[in-house]
Amino acid sequence: MRIIQTSVAIVALAWAGSAAAQNTTATVPPVIDVHMHAMEDVPIAVPFCPNQTRFEASDPKDGPEAPFGWSKEECSPKLYPAPKGQYRSMVLAEMERLNVRGVVFGDVADVQKWQAAAPGRIIPGTAFDKVEGSDPARQLKMLEVAFTQQGFKVMGEIGLQYEGISPSDMRVDQYFALAEKLDIPVAIHMGTGGSGRANVAMPGYRGSMGNPLLLEDLLARHPKLRVQVMHAGYPMIDNMLTLLQANSHVYVDIAGLIWSYPRKEVNRYIERLVDAGFGDRVMYGTDQLVWPGLMAYSIGIIQNADYLSPEQKRDILYNNAARFLRLDKGK
Numbered sequence: 001m002r003i004i005q006t007s008v009a010i011v012a013l014a015w016a017g018s019a020a021a022q023n024t025t026a027t028v029p030p031v032i033d034v035h036m037h038a039m040e041d042v043p044i045a046v047p048f049c050p051n052q053t054r055f056e057a058s059d060p061k062d063g064p065e066a067p068f069g070w071s072k073e074e075c076s077p078k079l080y081p082a083p084k085g086q087y088r089s090m091v092l093a094e095m096e097r098l099n100v101r102g103v104v105f106g107d108v109a110d111v112q113k114w115q116a117a118a119p120g121r122i123i124p125g126t127a128f129d130k131v132e133g134s135d136p137a138r139q140l141k142m143l144e145v146a147f148t149q150q151g152f153k154v155m156g157e158i159g160l161q162y163e164g165i166s167p168s169d170m171r172v173d174q175y176f177a178l179a180e181k182l183d184i185p186v187a188i189h190m191g192t193g194g195s196g197r198a199n200v201a202m203p204g205y206r207g208s209m210g211n212p213l214l215l216e217d218l219l220a221r222h223p224k225l226r227v228q229v230m231h232a233g234y235p236m237i238d239n240m241l242t243l244l245q246a247n248s249h250v251y252v253d254i255a256g257l258i259w260s261y262p263r264k265e266v267n268r269y270i271e272r273l274v275d276a277g278f279g280d281r282v283m284y285g286t287d288q289l290v291w292p293g294l295m296a297y298s299i300g301i302i303q304n305a306d307y308l309s310p311e312q313k314r315d316i317l318y319n320n321a322a323r324f325l326r327l328d329k330g331k
């Protein structure tokens with residue numbers, strides 16, 4: 001597994017390197033990353049090997065237990081955190097080099113900093129407060145102003161699963177009603193997130209609330225709502241396919257999933273989505289958070305997928321997101 005991992009990384013680097021050698025992004029096919037976060041420095045960040053092959057058990061008697069279950073296999077090269085103060089500029093440089101536009105989610109002021117630094121590369125997305133303890137009227141107003149006056153394009157990342165709340169819960173219906181009224185797509189976290197240790201790190205998280213079929217009642221109430229199921233509802237593939245069959249306004253992103261689960265499993269999941277006939281609704285994304293090299297690495301996973309045709313790769317890396325976000329219609 002290590003050998004495969006390294007060879008894919010090298011191919012990814014070579015592909016990116018040749019793009020740099022040509023010294024112009026005009027010759028690099030455009031990519032859209034539909035799932036980024038307006039982070040700055042992450043002080044606790046460490047070098048990381050993506051696509052670990054195992055999640056390990058832990059014993060509450062041994063405490064303190066690690067918050068993630070990754071097995072800590074080594075790789076070369078690792079993904080490295082940015083030096084202090086350089087995260088944003090390094091990610092933006094990667095976006096320039098790889099010809100990426102990205103939907104960046106975050107608080108309005110944070111996203112605007114990214115936009116100011118690279119206006120042509122950033123598609124602004126909102127942040128979404130926790131439901132418990134937040135002020136719904138304030139949040140609703142913030143979202144309305146962001147979409148109608150500040151040029152924001154996507155409502156996200158809606159992380160209800162971390163609170164154990166269904167997307168069809170009536171407490172959040174007003175936000176989705178607003179999105180439908182304003183014709184703004186919504187991006188909802190569904191699926192990944194436990195990373196093997198929800199029991200240790202995230203007591204409110206419920207795997208069951210990542211079931212894509214929980215969206216059905218919401219979609220029935222809001223038939224025009226456009227939904228991006230973040231992390232593609234992993235690993236509930238049958239329910240994900242059922243939802244995609246029944247609702248043609250639903251797309252998925254493969255962010256997070258693409259680097260935080262075993263590679264064979266990631267490829268099998270993407271292949272299943274495409275083979276089931278939904279190749280025009282799978283969107284590339286990273287969940288870009290900590291490591292500037294993650295973007296090139298994740299693009300490499302798609303570029304090296306031998307089960308995808310060149311056309312299917314372009315659909316995942318660009319065409320599907322451009323259609324979902326209506327970029328071609330100047331929105």
Ligand SMILES: [Zn+2]
Nearest residue numbers: 157189230231
């Ligand atoms: Zn997420």
